[in-house]
Amino acid sequence: MSKPSDLVQGTLDLLILKIIALEPLHGWAISQRLKQVSGDVLQVSDGSLYPALHKLEQEGWITATWKPTENNRRAKFYDLTRAGRKELERETAKWQRLSTAITGVVKLKEA
């Protein structure tokens, strides 16, 4: 599987969960939103997005439904499940711990 090289391992899941938590979206919209919010810093390749979505669906954290889109075509919309919401909380907490720790290390002054 092609990995987004700029992304810390496992963070893609967190990003997807967070984005979907705001509102149910289809795959393309998710990819757009990712680019949008990160100001193009996080370059998630379209290739790695879909396997990640399918994995999250298999885990039972998100569910998919076919719905008409804004331009009246059919697309697969992903929504967070209750378990997914909990997972998001867990992942968020984890990320915060990790980033605090790394920030601390990075801020160390050289003697």
Next chain:
Amino acid sequence: MRRVIDRLRLGLRALFRGDAMDRELDEELRYHLERQIEEHISRGMPPALARREALLAIGGLDQRKEECRDMRKTRVLEDLARDLRYAVRTLRRSPGFTAVIVASLALGIGANTAMFSAIDAVMLRLLPVRQPERLVVLEWTGDGVPKGFADSLEGPHGFIFPTVAYEEIRDRNDVFDGVFAFAGNTPAVNVGLRGRADWASVKGVSGNYFDVLGVPAAAGRMLTPDDDRESAALVVVASHRFWSQKLGEDPGVVGSSIIVNAAPVTIVGVAPTEFFGVDASTPTDLFMPLHAYAAQLVAGGNAGDVPFTRDPQTWWLLVGGRLKSGVTAREAEVRVNLLFERSLRAANAGAPHTARTPPVTSVPAGRGLDRLRNRYGASLLLLMGMVGLVLLIACANVAGLLLARASAREREIRIRLSLGAGPFRLVRQFLTESVLLALVGGVAGLGCAVWIDAALAGLLTETDTAPVVMHLDGRLLAFTAAISVLTGIGFGLAPAIRATRLDVRPAARLMSRKLLVSTQVAMCLLLLIGAGLLQRTLLKLEGVDLGFERQHLVQFSVRPGLNGYKDARLIGYYDELQRRLDAAPLVRSSTLSLRPAVGGGSASSSAIIPGVTKVDERVTIFRHQVGSRYFETLGIPTVAGRTIGPHDLRGAPHVAVVNQTLVQKYFHDADPIGHRLVFGSAATANSFEIVGVVQDVKYGKLRGDTPPVAYLPYQQFLALPSFMTFQVRGRGTEGSAGSLVAAIRREALALDPNVPVVAIASQAEAVAEMLTLERTLAMLSSFFGVIALALACVGFYGTMAYAVARRTREIGVRIALGARSRAIEQMILRETAVMVVVGVAAGVPLALAAGRLLRAQLYGLSPYDPATAVTATVAVFVVTMLAGYIPARRASRVDAMVALRCE
């Protein structure tokens, strides 16, 4: 919970609606692409470039799809289903190939399943009782036991106890949930069934026997402690076998009465089908309460005057118990030993109790007593080993065929590999195919197993005895499934790995096939030599010199004692029957003895020979209690002195005739006539004067040397025997033994219609029956040997045919260059011969090494018997060369032009 259901729903969908899911995936990705393209176009990109950009961003549509599919949890199962469908299609495309493989495996797996079911029935299955794992029987061991007593029984250990010990242990222990007892022997009784004289084997059991074991009645009721009292009404429980064979499965017999040894007895119930008693190897017809059983023995003249239930000295009961939960066997033994000691001391109050009480241990009895296991265990394991070899040969066959096919599928494999299929995925695909083959073979094997089982049941069920039930159940199916899958992986793995490593040169592949075939030859030889040894053992035993002529000799038993014949009347019966038989026109001569000359077990006593044995020395002498004209009728030559005649009556001076072995062993070839043999202790001395010496004949069994034997007049040794074996020598004029048998029956029934003629058989039949085990072993091993040979032939033929096919072009060139067809034939045959020789070279030493395992089963030949080895080798050689000849012949007929054009 919700999440579980969601995931389950997805899983099921992936499994059964995989196509729909794939379509959705397709649509999802397409939607993405289209939106992306629109997006690019809206930013002013030309459409073609927009499309290219979008595709690049996604990076290979098919790879992405595959990755998404990989995310599904059911991927493995989906693949399996796909592999299975593919395997079924492939196999159906080559039905001949599939049929050969399935047949090979069916034979291999079937034989194994059948053997497993036999071993399961005899060695592994638990008794059909409640909580069999807590069941124990008691066994005493040690040398504190009166020596003569221990010798006369089963050596320095035994399972039988006196009544006093049983009652003490039953009533005063706190370690068992119930203690039961049953008689060690299963004697025959005469029964009257609806006016017909017949006989049945009867087991004395304590009143609580069925209750403690937890065996419910199939009909009526089982015995209760109230049935087992001194003056209780006479009742029996019929075994299911007896009920179905002799009582016609009539539910109405419950509550009706039959005549047992001239006394009416009520049948109160029928035991369940699968229950044969704790000692399952001795078939039981009737279960009788101990008190009634002991009284019946006295009435039948088989037990002195005091019933065993009141006799503290007679050891006759097996004692079993059900351990209380939480009580270990060790704790129970401590308690039992105390009680045992106490009971013996109380019983011997007054008399000095010199011997130490033998220590008692408990033996797990959940699988029943192990007599059947001892008798057949070794043979069954031997056969299991043989069928294991058959399965190996079958596997080698299948592996060979798969290898050949793998090379035929080389092109397909190359294409799949270059299209990106992982080698692991391909191996899995091949394994799926071989396991599928093996499972189909396993199903067919179950059919074979039923058939082979029937033959095995014959082995384990000598005539009407040994009730071994074999049935297809979960364990058996599990076993078959397990060996099917294992063999599937076993024979499939190597070819599968081979197939995916394309760098292996075809020549190497042919080499490994040839090695496989040589291995088959080696294993085949191993089996055939084993089978040959067993076959020759059987022949030797069948033709063994009994020491007397077996032509026109018919034997049968009568048990008039059971019908109330006693003392003078009993002797009168025997005399009269002998007189009537002698007078019959077909009969040359007749005689009687307690046991038949061979096949009736043995009896021995210790004795002193005054003037020969040292002080305090006792020698073991085997006995035959015989009537007049014993030696004349059997044709045993007299060496010195006289034989036993009609004047050697109960009141006459006691005389004995001894065999040559006795003379050699104890008299060192000095003249024994006039010496005395003294049996019994000083107080009960029973002295016999030696009046004659006869030649040795086989005693008791066919194997082994003749022991020292003394022939005593049957009237002179202790109590009069209440049963007797008659031996009748026909004139041989009327030809058939059948008319002689009919004449004997007529005479016996004319004398007393209520005394049944039992076990009537010609001497040849009697010997044949003694050899049931040997015959079945020889038969089955030969059968497996032939299967192995047939399988090896298939392997051989396949390999050679393949080799020839590969070399069609080469052979064509040779022929075109002028090679004679004969030379081609010889070239191919030479290759065949090399494979056989390699196999034989490996197989013969292997067989010789394995022959040691057979030693106990053999008679009259060594495990290294050269004749057997040579015969087996020649057989393997001839048959495999024949299998190789057909391809060789075909090779020699190759049309050069066709062959050269074919590539």
